[in-house]
Amino acid sequence: MILDNLQSLRFFYPELVLIVAMLVVVISDIAFKRLRNLLNPVLTIAALLLALYFTVELNSAPATNLFQGMLALDSFAQYFKVFLLLAAVLVVMGSLDAKELSQVHQGEFFVLLLGVTVGMILMANSVHLAMLYLSLELVSLTSYIMVGYLKNDPLSNEASMKYILFGAISTGSMLYGFSLIYGMTGSLSLYAIRDVFLNQGVHGFNEFTVILILVLTLAGFGFKTAAVPFHFWCPDVYAGAPTPVTAFLSVAPKAAGFAILVRFLFSGMTQASGSQWGLVSGINWPPVLIGISVLTMTLGNIAALTQNNLKRMLAYSSIAHAGYIMMGCVVLTGEGLKAMLIYIFVYLFMNLGAFLVVTIIYNSDMTFDVNDYNGMFKRSPFLATAMTVFMLSLIGIPPFAGFLGKLFIFGAVIDKGLFWFAVVGTLNAAVAAFYYMRVVRAMIIEEGNGNLSPLNISLLNQALLVALVIPNIILIVFWNPIDRWTASSVKLFNGL
Amino acid sequence: MHVSDIIFVIVGFVTVGSAAVVVLSRSLIYSAFALLFTFFGVAIIYVFLGADFLAAAQVLIYVGGILVLLLFGVMLTHRLYNLNLRTETFQIIPGILISFAVFVSLSLVATHTQWHRVPEKPLMPTTDTIGTLFMTEYLLPFEIASILLLTALIGAAMLVRRRTDV
Amino acid sequence: MITLHHYLLISAALFSFGILGVLTRKNAVNVLMGIELILNAANINLVAFSRYSSSGFDGQIFATFVIAVAASEVAVALAIVVTMYRLLKTVNLDQADSLKR
Numbered sequence: 169m170i171l172d173n174l175q176s177l178r179f180f181y182p183e184l185v186l187i188v189a190m191l192v193v194v195i196s197d198i199a200f201k202r203l204r205n206l207l208n209p210v211l212t213i214a215a216l217l218l219a220l221y222f223t224v225e226l227n228s229a230p231a232t233n234l235f236q237g238m239l240a241l242d243s244f245a246q247y248f249k250v251f252l253l254l255a256a257v258l259v260v261m262g263s264l265d266a267k268e269l270s271q272v273h274q275g276e277f278f279v280l281l282l283g284v285t286v287g288m289i290l291m292a293n294s295v296h297l298a299m300l301y302l303s304l305e306l307v308s309l310t311s312y313i314m315v316g317y318l319k320n321d322p323l324s325n326e327a328s329m330k331y332i333l334f335g336a337i338s339t340g341s342m343l344y345g346f347s348l349i350y351g352m353t354g355s356l357s358l359y360a361i362r363d364v365f366l367n368q369g370v371h372g373f374n375e376f377t378v379i380l381i382l383v384l385t386l387a388g389f390g391f392k393t394a395a396v397p398f399h400f401w402c403p404d405v406y407a408g409a410p411t412p413v414t415a416f417l418s419v420a421p422k423a424a425g426f427a428i429l430v431r432f433l434f435s436g437m438t439q440a441s442g443s444q445w446g447l448v449s450g451i452n453w454p455p456v457l458i459g460i461s462v463l464t465m466t467l468g469n470i471a472a473l474t475q476n477n478l479k480r481m482l483a484y485s486s487i488a489h490a491g492y493i494m495m496g497c498v499v500l501t502g503e504g505l506k507a508m509l510i511y512i513f514v515y516l517f518m519n520l521g522a523f524l525v526v527t528i529i530y531n532s533d534m535t536f537d538v539n540d541y542n543g544m545f546k547r548s549p550f551l552a553t554a555m556t557v558f559m560l561s562l563i564g565i566p567p568f569a570g571f572l573g574k575l576f577i578f579g580a581v582i583d584k585g586l587f588w589f590a591v592v593g594t595l596n597a598a599v600a601a602f603y604y605m606r607v608v609r610a611m612i613i614e615e616g617n618g619n620l621s622p623l624n625i626s627l628l629n630q631a632l633l634v635a636l637v638i639p640n641i642i643l644i645v646f647w648n649p650i651d652r653w654t655a656s657s658v659k660l661f662n663g664l
Numbered sequence: 665m666h667v668s669d670i671i672f673v674i675v676g677f678v679t680v681g682s683a684a685v686v687v688l689s690r691s692l693i694y695s696a697f698a699l700l701f702t703f704f705g706v707a708i709i710y711v712f713l714g715a716d717f718l719a720a721a722q723v724l725i726y727v728g729g730i731l732v733l734l735l736f737g738v739m740l741t742h743r744l745y746n747l748n749l750r751t752e753t754f755q756i757i758p759g760i761l762i763s764f765a766v767f768v769s770l771s772l773v774a775t776h777t778q779w780h781r782v783p784e785k786p787l788m789p790t791t792d793t794i795g796t797l798f799m800t801e802y803l804l805p806f807e808i809a810s811i812l813l814l815t816a817l818i819g820a821a822m823l824v825r826r827r828t829d830v
Numbered sequence: 831m832i833t834l835h836h837y838l839l840i841s842a843a844l845f846s847f848g849i850l851g852v853l854t855r856k857n858a859v860n861v862l863m864g865i866e867l868i869l870n871a872a873n874i875n876l877v878a879f880s881r882y883s884s885s886g887f888d889g890q891i892f893a894t895f896v897i898a899v900a901a902s903e904v905a906v907a908l909a910i911v912v913t914m915y916r917l918l919k920t921v922n923l924d925q926a927d928s929l930k931r
Binding site: 668669672676679680683684686687688692695696699702703706709710712713714715717718721722725726729730733734736737738740741755756758759760762763764766767770771773774775779780781782784785790793794797798802805809812813816817819820821823824 | 831832834835836837839842843844845846847848850851853854855857858859860862863864866867870873874877878879881882883884887890891893894897898899900901902903904906909910911912913915
Binding site: 319320322329333341 | 845848858871875876879892896911918
């Protein structure tokens with residue numbers, strides 16, 4: 169059912185809470201000068217948790233279209249809302265004790281973070297091309313600013329310059345693609361677009377037009393998810409941005425990018441029949457995505473092999489993981505989509521954990537080079553063990569959570585019969601093991617550089633490390649709730 | 665051959681020609697002023713398409729806002745006593761090849777595709793309808809656009825202010 | 831007679847020039863001008879299709895949003911450019927390469 173503006177407000181509480189919180193943080197930042205450093209994070213985390221509570225409360229609502237067809241409130245969007253709010257809470261807590269951010273004024277950081285979260289939640293919900301574009305631009309603009317937050321650091325500024333120029337070009341091309349879709353179908357709503365494609369079919373020259381549209385719109389979606397060939401901004405931006413911002417960029421906007429990719433392709437260009445999806449004749453997008461996925465995995469893994477800077481290495485690793493995630497949507501089954509959601513969920517804990525360790529080491533040693541990680545085990549066994557867990561999880565070795573993600577993704581691909589695709593993925597995971605293990609080897613086996621002072625980890629960071637290590641270990645046992653949650657998230661995906 | 669057709673052809677050539685000057689000129693100031701002509705040309709094209717509100721918005725925002733900002737950007741990023749506003753270019757041949765290929769494919773798409781066609785509507789003032797639509801069907805994007813402008817404002821102001829303590 | 835194709839050809843030309851500007855120019859403000867050409871090309875498309883392909887004004891409203899977004903994007907981009915000038919005393923993109931090392 170489609171609700172109009174006033175009726176939809178009831179279902180819009182999470183976003184409203186975040187928007188009000190943005191304004192409150194701006195005002196409190198100016199008004200309470202002395203309590204600022206305490207009040208800003210408390211208000212932000214309180215707002216995020218309140219939004220999380222409202223989101224969970226919305227789980228019982230029936231699937232509806234809000235605001236006269238702009239947003240869709242279904243379980244697929246609900247999954248991403250919960251995921252994105254959780255990611256935002258973890259990143260805020262991880263940024264509190266980061267040395268990079270302590271020297272600059274932080275009030276606006278929290279406002280921007282709340283703004284990005286609103287944008288990402290709207291991205292996951294959007295079913296109208298105008299709403300999609302606006303929410304994507306909201307996320308992008310605030311990300312550009314957050315990346316360039318360290319005004320006096322040339323690296324941070326260069327990263328944001330590259331990010332904004334590359335991003336504006338990609339989203340501009342995506343907009344051109346949207347305008348061509350509008351011309352072909354006469355409508356901007358994803359459901360109406362699919363109906364026109366279904367009823368009229370795509371004949372003759374229009375097939376070439378659809379390919380061009382796909383290339384242009386994938387420019388925008390590929391930019392957000394850092395897929396090849398739109399990944400060029402990723403290593404430089406991740407390396408130059410403050411580490412908490414990098415951690416955030418590597419999980420949250422990437423997940424939101426996948427949300428809109430799936431929604432665009434499945435609600436806009438695929439016809440649903442039961443839990444299988446069929447292609448609208450003339451629009452054959454899975455081979456394109458398979459090619460992109462293979463290129464992305466391979467390039468990410470191979471480029472990471474030569475990196476010494478840990479942030480650049482993790483940047484290429486996140487590019488490779490985007491390739492794995494993309495494997496899930498090309499198989500056109502509910503199993504594939506469910507596998508994507510599971511992978512994204514475990515990826516959150518692995519990646520945020522790795523970046524938290526990088527932040528902690530930078531706080532005391534001011535370095536991102538893997539050679540300076542030598543002998544870390546003697547200085548802080550707790551930290552080295554945690555990092556080992558994260559690295560092994562990222563490789564995908566059982567019994568850690570990363571294995572769960574890869575198991576579901578490869579399983580969905582094999583179920584569809586694409587054995588060669590799963591083999592490529594497995595080979596890539598094997599190659600990836602080399603650079604992840606390099607970090608572990610440096611920390612545990614290599615001799616230190618002579619600095620034997622124990623590493624000082626703040627209490628908050630210790631608690632966060634524990635909070636991120638635990639899911640990596642226990643999810644392999646308690647996988648059933650995750651399985652059921654993601655399965656119900658993709659069930660209602662046949663749209664309205 | 666109507667007079668309006670002749671005017672359209674002139675406007676089209678001015679717009680595309682100015683775009684060429686923007687991209688190919690050696691001097692940054694020439695590029696900026698050619699961009700002015702491009703924006704005005706686009707506004708006149710909007711008038712031809714019956715989008716009167718949009719044409720006014722284009723002139724107000726693009727020419728009055730964005731172009732002025734770009735000129736500020738040009739002026740603020742050069743030493744004033746050394747007004748050598750020449751710009752260099754990267755390798756121009758691959759760029760020309762790629763953009764020519766893009767133009768060819770887009771023109772083929774433009775002319776050969778079966779676009780969705782509806783019967784032609786009479787030209788009428790659009791401001792009233794657009795205003796109503798902003799408040800009914802497109803209310804949420806309207807409000808989200810205001811959030812976007814707010815965060816862009818906060819962020820840009822934060823990036824540029826000089827005081828490092830507050 | 832002016833038909834839909836003429837408008838689409840103009841926007842295709844603008845888009846191509848925008849891509850050329852983005853690929854070949856070194857000055858950051860020049861690249862921004864190329865990006866504005868790309869956005870204007872998409873806008874012309876939207877308004878033209880709104881007249882010929884759609885029975886409402888969706889395209890024009892979408893174009894209004896694009897204009898608003900383009901304005902904020904230029905504002906943020908120029909803030910970053912000005913910061914770059916303060917730090918490096920230049921806005922040539924080939925001199926902003928320290929991240930690769």
